[in-house]
Amino acid sequence: MPFSCAPDDLQQKVFAFLANSANHGDRPVHVVTTHGAAVFLAGDRALKIKRAVRFPYLDYSTLDKRKAACDQEVSINRLFAPQIYRGVVPITQRADGRFEIAGDGRVVEWAIDMTRFDERQTVDLLAEAAPPETALLLDIAEVIAASHAAAPIVARGPWIDSILRIVAGNTKAFRAGGFDGAAIAALDAASRAGFARLQPLLDRRGEQGYVRRCHGDLHLANIVVIDGKPVLFDAIEFDPSIASTDVLYDLAFVVMDFIHYDRAAAASVVLNRYLAITSDQHLDALSALPLLMSMRAAIRANVMLSRPAQDAAHLAEIRRTAESYFTLACRLIAPPQPRLIAIGGLSGTGKSVLARSLASTIAPLPGAIVLRSDVTRKQQFNVKDTDRLPAEAYRPQVTAEVYRTLCQRAARILAQGHSAMVDAVFAREDERRAISEVAERAQVPFDGLFLVADLATRIARVSSRIGDASDATAEIAKAQQAYDAGVIDWTIVDAAGTPDQTLLRATEALTTPRAIPRGAGA
Template sequence: MMDDRATQERVLHALSEQPGVKRIDTHAASVFLDGTRALKIKRAVRFAFLDYSALEKRKAACEEEIRINRPLAPQIYRRVVAITEESDGSIEIDGRGRPVDYAIEMSRFDESRTLDRLAKAGPLDVELAAAIADAITASHEKAPISDGAAWVNSIPALIDGNSAGLCNGDRLAAAAVEQLGEASHQAFLRVRLALEERARRGLVRRCHGDLHLANIALIDRHPVLFDAIEFDPQMATVDVLYDLAFTPMDLLHYDQSVAANIVLNRYLIAAPVETLDALAALPLFMSIRAAIRAQVVLARLSRHDADGPGMLDEARRYFDLSRALIHPPAPRLIAVGGLSGTGKSVLARALAPSVAPQPGAVVLRSDVIRKQLFQAGHTERLPPSTYRPEVTAQVYDVLMQRARQVLAQGHSVIVDAIFARESERDDLAVLARACGVPLHGLFLVADLATRQARIGGRQGDASDATQEVAALQEHYNIGRVGWTTIDASGTQAQTLQSGRDAIAEGK
């Protein structure tokens, strides 16, 4: 192995000496950036979780990385190339001589456009957050179903591995690490049966496995998932919700709570409805992911003491996030009602990120559920027949059922619908009492001209309401509301503040 390392050091040195080349080293790879090309060489190392010590193992790992990642990022991954030693002793890329190493040839992208760097620079916009969720959804739909029992059985060892890694180096308080481990094991016991059922349903798959923000790049304005785990199929064979959990957790780490909430809600809209029955596992999944990132940063710190204070602070923030996530607060039920054009959906989306537990409330919107019932696209206009009273009653029944599912998992929910009938509002109060959670009902009001102007300005929205529908709603007999009435005729910021104030007063 020493000879292999020595040979590789010659290779790495030779590539580093080429004009205009930028070298980036990680614990397991060296990447060389040159113009529009990037070469990634597996380092001749052996860890508990990977072994690149021999040339044939590095070649196989390069081939496997291409196989796993090209379907996710065809615009990045090109091929495996040999690094050769020529007859004169020189090192060449894809030369005629003896292969002494192998590299993954990739198209170079702007390194400043990975999502971790974008998240550091400022808030991620709504469209990008939604596109991230769509990219993850698409990857899960293609991911092959795997042995779910093995994944569920591996979780206790994963928790223990986190505890051991976090204690290494004595940089974190041992008692706090132990408490996190105990709380994680308890959380696992509470959700184990649900996870086993998900495994039987085929929701454990060969996933990306490492979806933190540095492994998602914005290329041509689209988020692209790359650098999926190739060295250990078992490590990447997980519940799809665990695969997802890495991204909202990392968004929370970068203070991107709005984007984290959008990713969760967008993903849930496309996911099977049974996913709502697994939300109780989300705090555990995100906590485990945060602990893993804390370990990675601590390991990097041990190799780069020069940036010790900054890295140690980052590791501690991941660790603190892991500890906070494993103890989610009690859920709440929030309802946002009002006639079309009052801004219900805008308010619901704005409230959701700050409604604990993290990453914010699940938003259930009647317009979206109606489209799902008729298997229509979210912006596809439905015919008037789908708005018959009996259909609307079915929509509200589904709303109540799904709200009950979410609350039963210990997660907060915001229900977004007109709620024009007293019976609909009463049903929600009954649900809150049955689930033992507080109900915060907000009913938005605005004059007809304001509502019609807003409806006229909508684009790409799930609502089918027209200005004519808004006029007809003026004749609704709303009856006794019983919720906090909010004047929504002002700005979105004013309505949001009023909503937050009303919820705070109702605690």
């Protein structure tokens, strides 16, 4: 719980002043309060005041500390959102007791001066209202990846040392909040066991430079769409150590929060795009995701318990939200067994569309990691996904290397306890056998789906593609008609209809019980 540090209610008087529309040119004022701040929105301006509180993880107990925090917030957040953060302005008091914004009197408070954005465009509200557009999700992944690439590398020790303290702090808050004791104990034990298992991996990633000065607080309410593009804002400023973490811990907040808003498909798109942008840098760290996402959900529950309530109804809403994050934390820390799914078929049968739609339905959360042969081939030639490759990039020996890479990456993903989905033509028996053997060696369930569609449908689809990684053309689709696929022992899926029809057929095929490879679970 916070410790209030506001003598004689001076800050409350400042809040009342800023909430009065008469002090903003008679423009209506909307006030947003959090556990650490109050934001006053009027016209095209937003003024953010640090609340005079002290928590175990932040201290705004004096005017000097609040001024330093305001300066630091502007400095940090201009890196992410220069179009939002203007600067820091004083709230002053005249000799007659009246307050002014940036007046000549005694400084009694400090405010962060921001350009107001449309608060209806924060991604939490967008996700709550409807499934976010894929283009926005891809942009979110890209802006996060760019922020990580630009973030300075920091020492790994403080981050790793903080993990058990974070777990202990959450456990203490949940007990004080009256959550279910058995669930608290189970989450605490699983989190500690997860850290013990993962500590060597996290330490190694620190050595590799993946511990950086990140945003630190990337829940969906801290991402806003401005001019059609996502902008990250409200990064952690009060304690650099809180934001100095593994980049996957930063990403885990966004992924977890989409899941919390019942948008697992959105979480899957963001995670898959981030991994595609960063090539295979993080495939060997996917085993850390359950712990990192669970910690983020637990932290969100903890923070919600500290949030000030306006009335009894608001308090009940805060409690429900805190409990939902706590429940999610308990769910994420115990992921189920992974599986391997391969989706084959000639160009234009809809493999990639199906893979994107199907990925989020494959446990564990937030869904299978999708490996696409078209993207893998482009990566091998160090070109963008949408750059066309010359004919020689499709020589048999190059294609064989692409399939070897897909098998290797799928094996790495499965070894991390995460599901993989491989999207490729798989026109040859040896290619199909090789991917199924990956599952057999990993001792996980395997499903192979082979999509089929008539030539006219396939030509129409490949001819209408824009900005896609595939280089297939109508001529290639026609040439593929001569392929001899041999004996196909995968499930044949009619993909000539709509994407939804194909998804339904594929889902039905995957829910039919199949044998686990010999030795699975041993």
